[in-house]
Amino acid sequence: MKIILLQNIPRVGQKYDIKDVANGYGRNFLVPKGLAKLATKRAIENVGVLKVKHDGEMKIKNNLLAKNLEDLNGVEVVMQEKANDKGHLFAGIHKEEILPPLKKQTHLEIGAEHIVLEHPIKEIGEHEINVKVEDKTATFKLIVEQKKAEK
Secondary structure, three states, X not given: OEEEEOOOEOOOEOOOXXXXXXXXXXXXXXXXXXXXXXXXXXXXHHHHHHHHHHHHHHHHHHHHHHHHHXXXXXXXXXXXXXXXXXXXXXXXXXXXXXXXXXXXHHOOOOOHHHEEOOOOEEEOEEEEEEEEEOOEEEEEEEEEEEOOOOO
């Protein structure tokens, strides 16, 4: 089944890509959830224009982010999470969970794909997090503190 992706989907493709997927996967998952639409002749003609526009916008956004990346060096972001007495978090911190407090503090629109994190953070303390946009990198400090118990 030929589909046009409406969002980036890991291990499938990028937004506006035309892909062949299994019939059941496309019909039962991607299309009903609004992640893709059927690749009809008219839709394929329209997607070319949309893809060029989207690629241009992403290039401008990445260039702007690369210029503002220097502002990120030395920033300290504090998060409070639940942890046991030994300092191990009950749930690991992933890239997507770092973005809201980082955006709140720096006002930069950084995507999860730009954060370099080999594995989720599972302990309280200070962690150096790298951000890479094209060929430029920056580092900020993520301080994970233990959340106080609610009574």
